[in-house]
Amino acid sequence: MRFFTNRTLVLLTILIAGLPALNRAATLDNHPHxxxxxxxxxxxxxxxxVSFDKAERFQAPDGRYRSRIPADTEQDVRSFSMYIMQYIYVPALLYVTEHEANPxxxxxxxxxxxxxxxxxxASIVNEEGLFVPVVDGVKTNPLDSHRALYCWAEVYGLLKNELGAERERSWREALHRGGQRLCDDxxxxMTRPRITAPFLGTSPNHFGLWCTTVNRIGMLLGLDDWVEDSRAALARFVREVAPGGYWAEHDGPTVSYDYLNTAVGAYYWHxxxxxxxxxxxxxxxxxHAHWTTPDGIDISTVDQRNRNHYRPRAGFGLFSFSNFPAGRRLVRLKLLAALEDKRDPFESxxxxxxxxxxxxxxxxxxxxxAEIPQQIPxxxxxxxxxxxxxxxxxxxxYSICALVSPDSPLNQFFLDRIMPVSLWHTRTGAIIGGGNSKGQPGIVTFAAVRNGDLDAHPLDGLLRGSWDGDTLCVAEEGFSCRLTFVTVDDNTTLIxxxxxxxxxxxxxxxLQLQFRLHDGGTVTVNGQSSTLSAERIERxxxxxxxxxxxxxxxxxxxxxxxxxxTYYPYGSVRxxxxxxxxxxxxxxxxxxGEWVEVRIRVD
Known part of the structure; x- marks a missing residue:
């Protein structure tokens, strides 16, 4: 079902009243800030x-952007990453753009x-085209510098008339050096059998972003061969989209990184x-419109790269959605959700x-x-x-995922598909969810106890469903399992x-379920209340x-x-x-052979 038509706008009064307090700002017509x-x-x-005042105040004397005023050199080094240098795009765009909302x-x-x-x-791109960021005399991690390189290239295009001859030459030469490495990669x-991680040796979002960066630098610097080759790669990239509307990284969707992929497709279309x-x-x-709950948060059951940490995503790729009427409304929903209930986008x-x-x-x-799925009954x-x-x-x-994918035991970034389910309610937000994991049989939806240990390895999965209901069917070693959601009324659902x-x-x-509990809050089990802290609770x-x-x-x-x-693929501790x-x-x-029932009730 698609929603890219001019349907009558549904009134949002009920939706606004019911959204969780944590995400009150995620409403389309309630944005007091x-x-x-x-x-x-x-x-x-x-x-x-609004973000610029703080960004300018925190900017280092050498020109780097910083997320805070560091207490000392060690903190300055530790808190820096090349990701934050993408912010260079902001002041440049604000400087050149006339709009009533832009002072x-x-x-x-x-x-x-x-x-x-x-x-x-320009000062940190060496002769080989590598970024070598130095903070207070200390070399820091250049991970994914290509993202900042793209933003800097756009700034070069926006401000070229303001650069002066010497600065223009310095920037142009550094952009060329940095872009050449990406072009080679x-x-x-670009002729690998498929644009997926197993064939590329890197994620498709990396490859796609390299292509857009090479293409944009090629345009700006007059490098016709870069433009021609990257255009061919981009044409192939957009044709790799799956029938379900996503770009597969390994096998199936990765909702979180798909925002990067759609930015690539939208750039090429532009x-x-x-x-x-x-x-x-x-x-x-x-x-994306359908795999988002009404509070603007992604539904992660199908994501093979990241679990759901229940933070709205806004930034990468929203301009892709803006090509369509319903997409524009989806952009506002996601951006307002990400801004939370305050006027501090730098923090939010x-x-x-x-x-x-x-x-x-x-x-x-x-x-x-136009109307989006979040607005209809x-x-x-x-x-x-x-x-x-x-x-x-x-x-x-609710969502159900029955995808089965080959294991990738040597790759820390690809999660095991564990047949996750999720459940969300207007008044409470997420109740069950979290998504896939890796090496954690304790949260695989169906598991078996063998010799005292959990065996949880789905062999096959399928979905039986229609408008009348959906059933998850899973084959485990020794068992055939089924799960279904039954909506009793607006406040009661059965699993x-x-x-x-x-x-x-x-x-x-x-049957194993992942309940979304808010740390620092209270959980009550059989009448006994406990604070959700590091202290273990077992019942x-x-x-x-x-x-x-x-x-x-x-x-x-x-x-x-x-x-x-739960598992976390980034950092030294898994x-x-x-x-x-x-x-x-x-x-x-x-x-x-017996049906077992879990009753979920919202008070």
């Missing part, structure tokens, strides 16, 4: 302009900030007007996202808005031929599950779990524990003791 919150591109420019057009402070930052960028991969590019970003906008979003928000403003396609959306579904039914949104043994291992199957038996306005009733033989720390990302794990025994 933002004068231009009701329209684009005004909201973009208002947000960017910094022609402002010398904005120009000086961008020029100083660009000079620092792009050319070495400059080359290839109809297949428009088709790709239209399908992608449809994908961060420098990196704001840098890409400048790209969204720069490449915005203006026009009317019900919808059902699947990933074309792949077994995954998201359904909205009144106050409830029903059954396991049937195939290898004569009776009564050893488990067994017939359980009633209550938190944040919802309750879950689990049958006899169930087990609950908190905190269950399962950090991070309470924000922890879940409450519930395990329910599934007697052979």
């Amino acid at each position: 933002w004068k231009y919150g009701g329209s684009l591109p005004g909201l973009y420019y208002e947000v960017l302009a 910094l057009a022609g402002n010398r402070r904005a120009l000086d900030s961008a020029l100083s930052s660009g000079d620092w960028m 792009m050319r070495s991969r 400059y080359y007007k290839d109809p297949e590019a428009l088709d790709a970003i239209r399908a992608n906008t449809d994908f 979003m961060g420098l990196s996202a704001l840098g890409r928000l400048a790209q969204d403003a720069h490449y915005h396609s203006d026009g009317p808005e 019900s919808y059902r959306h699947t990933l074309a031929a792949r077994p995954a579904v998201v359904r909205k039914n009144g106050n409830w949104v 029903r599950a059954k396991a049937e043994n195939t290898y004569n291992h009776r009564n050893t199957a488990l 067994e038996g017939a359980l009633r779990i209550a938190h944040n306005g919802w309750s879950a009733s689990l049958p006899e033989g169930s087990r609950f524990e908190w905190p269950f720390y 399962v950090p003791e991070n309470l924000h990302n922890a879940v409450g794990r519930a395990a329910v025994t599934l007697p052979d």
Whole structure:
């Protein structure tokens, strides 16, 4: 089902009243902090302009942007990353753009900030085209410097008439050196069999962003061979979009990184007007519109790269959505959600996202808005031929993923597909969810106990469903398992599950659910309340779990524990003791051949 038509706007009074307090700013007509919150591109420019005062104040004397005023040199070094240098795009765009929401057009402070930052960028590109960032005399990590290189190239184009001969030459030569390395990497991969990580040796979003960067620098510096080769690579990239409207990184969607991929497709459409590019970003906008809950947060059950940490994403790729009426409204929903309930985008979003928000403003396609799935009473959306579904039914949104993918044990970044499910309610936000993980059998949706250990490795999965309901079917070693959601009314949903043994291992199957609990809050289990801290909570038996306005009733033989720390692919510790990302794990025994019921109620 698609929503890119001029349908009648649904009144949002009920939706606004019901959204969780944490995300009150994520409403389309309740944005008290933002004068231009009701329209684009005004909201973009208002947000960017508000962010600049703090960014300028925190900018280092050498021109680098900083996320804070460091207490000492060590903190200055530790807190820097090349990602935040994408912010260079913001003051440059504000300086050159006349718009009623932008008070910094022609402002010398904005120009000086961008020029100083660009000079620092030019100083850290060595003769081989490598970025060698130095902070207070210490070399720091140049990871993903190509993202900042793209933003700097756009700044070169915007401010070329302000640079002067010497600065223009310095920037142009450094851009050429940095771009040449990307061009070489792009050319070495552009004829690989597929644009997926296993074939590329890097993520498709990296490859796609390299292509746009090479293309843009080629345009700006008059390098025709760069433009020609990158255009060919981009044409192939947009044709790799899956029927479900996403770009696969390994196998199936990666919702979080797909924003980067759609930015690539939208860039190509902007400059080359290839109809297949428009088709790709239209399908992608449809994908993101449906796999977003009404509070603006991604539904992560299908994501193979990142778990859901319940933070709205806004920055990369929003200009792709703005090519379509419903997409423009989706942009506002996501941006207002990311801004939270305050007027401090520097804190709410961060420098990196704001840098890409400048790209969204720069490449915005203006026009009317249209209704989005979050505004209608019900919808059902699947990933074309792949077994995954998201359904909205009144106050409830649930999702089921039955994707099975080859394991990637040597790659820390690709998660195991564990057949996750999610459940969301208008008044509480997420109740069940979190997504996939890696090497954590304790949160695989269906598992079996063998010799005292959990065996949780889905062999096959499928989805049986229609408008009447959806059933997740999973084949585990020794068991055939099923799960279905039953919406009783606007405040009650049932999760029903059954396991049937195939290898004569009776009564050893488990249903495992990931409950979204807010650290620092309170959870009540069978009338006993506890603060959600690092202190362990373990309960067994017939359980009633209550938190944040919802309750879950689990049958006899169930087990609950908190905190269950979850996998994180970045950094040196794979399962950090991070309470924000922890879940409450519930395990329910599934007697052979019997339907077992978990009742979720919102008070």
